[in-house]
Amino acid sequence: MPLNTETTDRPTPAPEEPVLLSETCAAGSLLSVSGLTLEAVSEILALATRLEKEDPLKRAERLAKRRVALLFYESSTRTRTSFELAAKGLGADTTLVSALSSSIEKGETLKDTGLTLRALGAEAIILRHPSSGAPWLLERETGLPVLNAGDGMHEHPSQALLDLRTMLAHLRPGRDTVTAETLAGVTVAITGDILHSRVARSNMLLLPRLGARVILCGPPQLLPAGAWRVGPGIEVERDFNKALAQARVVMMLRIQAERLAGLQLDLEEYKAGYQLTEARLAEFAPEALVMHPGPIVRGLELTGEVADGSQSLILEQVHHGVAIRMALVLRALTEAGRT
């Protein structure tokens, strides 16, 4: 029976429509960049700037003695520290719960850990978790605002926002308001272990909405062929040199050995094809901005010279993280944060 023509326009009534990720966010939560309108992105950027400029003593009154929990199931330096500094900078009390040294070790579930933190007075939870989607579970079960500080291979929305702030500082200085054209004409080449990277996913979902063109670059083991189908404005280019030649921004990613799950990868071959070296940079992208979410592995995805070089924005990204995360924590806890 030839069904192919009939089945394409088959009606699916309203209650059976799949739930989209962007529709499930509670007020103040940030689980996915898909949950942010461009207006919300603009508000966060503007708020970050306002907070950064504010007198630290006045700033510390904003969330004085409010309680924020950092729940970290995976190790972290940058994200954890900057969220903590951000919350403390606003005057909040923070508490860190990590997988080792807590009842998580004794088998407590994410739901129960979340409910426990809520009972202890936490008003928002900042979660890093090895399972994709864990923040949705935590938000659903606790009803608290949840800030996704990285879930498995899925998303790292605060990283994408701080990456955006870093890019804007160089490409559109003074701009805090973004529109669908803000990054028109800007090509961003995200290179390396795309498959396992939550940073890549958040950036590839956010940047095209501001008009950027995103090129994903990497070998097939680390970049599946259909990756461009994730959203509009995304392309796949296997040849790193070709990607570099088009890029205004090149975003390098670490190979996530902890998530390779038996995947075989010849590192020498990888470096020959995808390592960002001074020579490559000079030949193909002498003007490009070099970014990396960290942690970097010098001598693997990029050379130490490139990391320390004049085109590198790696430490600037870290710096922007605190301002962005102050805005996100404030937004999570107050209505003022949402103006």
Next chain:
Amino acid sequence: MSTMLIHGGRLIDPASGVDALMDLVLRDGRVAEIVAPGRASVDPDARMIDATGLTVAPGLVDIHVHLREPGQGHKETIATGTAAAAAGGFTAVAAMPNTTPTNDSPEITRWMQAPERGASVRVYPIGAATRAIKGEVLNDYAALKAAGVVAVTDDGHPILHDEIMRQVLANATREGLSVIQHAEDTRMTGGCSMNAGPTAFRLGLRGMPPEAEYGLVERDIRLVTELASTGATPHLHVAHTSTARAVEAVRKARRDGLRVTCEVAPHHFLLTEEHVGAYDTNAKMNPPLRSAADRDAMLEGILDGTVDAVATDHAPHASHEKQVEFERAPNGITGLETALGLSLRWLHEEWKMPLKRVLSLLSEKPAALLGLQGRGTLAVGSFADVVIFDPAAEWIFRAQDSRSKSKNTPFDGWTMRGKVRWTISEGRVVYSGDVSS
């Protein structure tokens, strides 16, 4: 036993081709007579059921359920699972062997069928193909069959080793048993929790490639072909088919004259991988929800007759087991109370499959493919297994109202068509729904 007269209804029995206003007389647990309206002569104390405006059909048969006993009574018991079956119009269910311990002995097979289990409807145990479903040592099929097993499978732990599968097919054929395979090459699916593809990539979840299913189906069909060439007539039944190429492989095997059958679950002809949505663990099952093209191929296979049965893969899990990270949640959803309502709403109403054929997929054909004598038909002399439903009734399924011990379903809040009013198992009313509305 007493007599029962079901009168005034539209009687549909796909097996005998009857579709007419007829009265049905049940006596001593069997179908006694089918007569023109008002023509039955029954004892004055016979129970009368007024089925005016309702459809009277053979009790439904689900050849793929997990009743969880022995050993996993916190998810479901034989009593609660069969109560859910009765509420869904089913009068016979075939229970998978992945219990604790696994059903690989006549003792467990008999235990499952014992009256103490409190089953509302007939339970047909399916035996483990290999000891402790480890895929190594074959069980004693003759002994299992004598105890009541109707088929063998290592469901959930597919038999990958060619030589073992060849032996399973050969031994089962010798005993006249069907071999059911959950087709999944687990060497390709480790750590995976949904279908491979752009959606899995976007959600950051590892995906099961479709070839993990169809590759094993094609391997099994090769083995059946080899065995058939020696004069044997093995029966391979592919459980919960979910990929276009697996259905195509079955279609071709049948054209080649092989005895290869397959079933499709309602979620695989209705939902796609997009329904994983915001990491909904009630959209996590194995095989996973697939692409829209695969979903359409399931429907096409149903409509063109390749698919032999709608089976639910009813797989209850306690709420605390499902309220965890998506990757950690167990696979499976309940299905016994939604299969009829979904099939009538979508296969019949939306996609215009004749009612008789829809009912056949839910009763006659599954009963026939496992050789369940006297089930799935209302022919005189068969078991008095009857479902009486209001074909026009539209209703909303609420998981919280489920008779199953577990509520893990993606169909909570869905609109169903066709409300079960009575379910009769071997002459006893095992479910009577709200008849006022």
